[in-house]
Structure formats: C-alpha cells, structure tokens
Amino acid sequence: DQQVKQNSPSLSVQEGRISILNCDYTNSMFDYFLWYKKYPAEGPTFLISISSIKDKNEDGRFTVFLNKSAKHLSLHIVPSQPGDSAVYFCAASGGDTPLVFGKGTRLSVIA
C-alpha cells in the first residue's frame, strides 16, 4: 500500500516556464514533507521541506504548497532551467517514523 504517491512518472517543460510536480499521501499522521532531487548514480539531494503547520514554503525558484485537507502537496519551479532536469522524489514522515518516499517524477526541461 503506497502511502506517498507521485502519479506522474515524467514531465516535460520548456525552459523558462513553470514546472509543477504533484504528490498525494494517505497517512494523516504525516506532519513533515520534503522534496528531493536525484541525478543518476548519485544519492538524492534535499531540496525543500514543509511542516504541516504551514501551507507554503519558498526557497528561491522553488515553492512547496501543502493542502492538508486534500492530503496533497506540490512543488513549483519557476523559472525552470535545463539543470533542473532530474528525478524528483516527494517524501513524508510523522514523529520518529522513517521517511516514506514516492516513486519519483522525471522532469525534463527542454531548452
């Protein structure tokens, strides 16, 4: 049973436009959410996080939105750059539980 779902395996976006990556979760005990970026043959790199007491967190070109009632979060990248091309993982945890990851979305930013 997948507790964290990323329903889009891939996404292509033109350079300069907005990339929106989506993530749904089922466990209402999750209270901390993160996005990681991963290049091939490397470990995931932390990108941005949000706690359940907030509904938005920004860091430069990256913004994460959390809709607790819908159990949905999204990552917005504006403007998208070719270097953003990677696999993006959504992850969630609650208390001392380990991070639960989605299966990832492969983002391709086309110049």
Add this chain to the structure above:
Amino acid sequence: KAGVTQTPRYLIKTRGQQVTLSCSPISGHRSVSWYQQTPGQGLQFLFEYFSETQRNKGNFPGRFSGRQFSNSRSEMNVSTLELGDSALYLCASREGSNYGYTFGSGTRLTVV
C-alpha cells in the same frame, strides 16, 4: 562538514554470496537509515538505527540486516544474495526527527 560516506561505490557479487556495505554519517548525526532503490520502485525503506538501536524496520526478508556502532557508523549485510537484490543501496543520516535526511552517493550492487 564531511557528507555521508558510503563504501564501496560499486560491487559485483554472485548469487548465494553475502555482502556488507558501510556508511559513515555526518559528524554529530546519530540516526542512520538505509534505503534500496530499484528502477520503478522509488526508495524502499530498509531500516533505521539510532544510538546503536534499530528503531524502525521495513518490509524486507531476514536476509537483510544491519547494525550501528558507537561512533554512529553503520553497516548493512545481505546474505544469500539473489538476482533481485541488484539495486542502489542508499544510506542517509539526520540530526533527529523532523529533519531531512542527508544521503550518501550510494553503493551500486550487482548480483550475477
């Protein structure tokens, strides 16, 4: 601060053999977790150690085991290797709950 270090980076083993992977966390991080990544399956949680105690365990067979030492370094062991164990094994450390993990570069295990 040095990052999370995993050794070796690449490993080729034969079915039936056993393997030990090593992970050195960021200095000061007492929590170490292990994940398995296979194509199309994302990151599957194996286990988490905190202060030498296994705190959480994922849904993997008993062939997968781990331990953590007093200096927070961790090892994971897979016995009686199967072809399906071929994967990227990732180690991550964190300061405590509600902090993001910092991942190592992983160990690519190939079972032939």
